[in-house]
Amino acid sequence: MSATVRARRAALAATLCAVVTLGATACGPFSDSTPPKASGPFGELTGPQIVDKAIAATKTAKSLSMDLDLKTSDGPLKGFVSTDVQGQCAGTLTIGTTGTAELIRPADKAVYLRFDEAFLKEQSKGESADVQAAVLKEMKGRWVKTDAKDPDAKDMLDLCDLKALLADFEQDTAGTVQGEETTVGGAKALTLTQTYQGGEKDTFYVATEGKPYLLKIVTTGGDEPGTIVLSGYDKPVTAKAPAKKDVVVTD
Numbered sequence: 001m002s003a004t005v006r007a008r009r010a011a012l013a014a015t016l017c018a019v020v021t022l023g024a025t026a027c028g029p030f031s032d033s034t035p036p037k038a039s040g041p042f043g044e045l046t047g048p049q050i051v052d053k054a055i056a057a058t059k060t061a062k063s064l065s066m067d068l069d070l071k072t073s074d075g076p077l078k079g080f081v082s083t084d085v086q087g088q089c090a091g092t093l094t095i096g097t098t099g100t101a102e103l104i105r106p107a108d109k110a111v112y113l114r115f116d117e118a119f120l121k122e123q124s125k126g127e128s129a130d131v132q133a134a135v136l137k138e139m140k141g142r143w144v145k146t147d148a149k150d151p152d153a154k155d156m157l158d159l160c161d162l163k164a165l166l167a168d169f170e171q172d173t174a175g176t177v178q179g180e181e182t183t184v185g186g187a188k189a190l191t192l193t194q195t196y197q198g199g200e201k202d203t204f205y206v207a208t209e210g211k212p213y214l215l216k217i218v219t220t221g222g223d224e225p226g227t228i229v230l231s232g233y234d235k236p237v238t239a240k241a242p243a244k245k246d247v248v249v250t251d
Helices: 003-012 016-020 047-058 117-123 129-139 151-160 162-167
Strands: 063-072 075-084 089-095 100-105 110-115 143-147 177-184 187-195 201-207 214-220 226-231 247-249
Touching: 047 177, 047 187, 047 201, 047 214, 075 151, 089 151, 100 117, 100 151, 110 117, 110 151, 117 129, 143 151, 177 201, 187 214
Parallel strands: 143 247
Antiparallel strands: 063 075, 063 226, 075 089, 089 100, 100 110, 110 143, 177 187, 187 201, 201 214, 214 226
């Protein structure tokens, strides 16, 4: 995984830019030989050519969903987010060891966030028992409505900027080699691996039927291992604003 990826993960606690933009490693892939040609559903394309083809297809997506299970410099990150090029977005994220936040961004300027009890207790830690009780009473089970430009929402909303994320989606594919055929979520896929000096390895799962979308990326070794599963390509994103009675409006 490149230094660029690590820096972006640290800055955001893993935005999709930090998660999916797998830039070239400074020292390059750990391979000096010409990668063997692939066979099977991609004919005589080489491993690098297959991953290049998958990246090109993925960058055409109008919407997608991301299932994240990562280790970042800020701790573990897990979540599931669906987003589209219109900015609509919905999902759930758990950053660190406690607390989960839900996110809805309809096709307007508002964003809605809802935090579970563990998150609310963590945020009010150190306050008096009365204050903590008041926070839970006011906020538990309710959505906070704020402007999408609010700095407090920016980190999470970076995951909703699909246009920017796909525009930055790049990978130095030199040295990528073909692996076995398998399935991801019931879809047939071809595995391809890229190994770097130090033992870190990226494994790509590319759809072999329909468009050659990337279906999964697994990073092992190194300081920030993790798995990203990509699905729901070009499917509508459901991001409906909550009922007014369930919303707390911030100033």
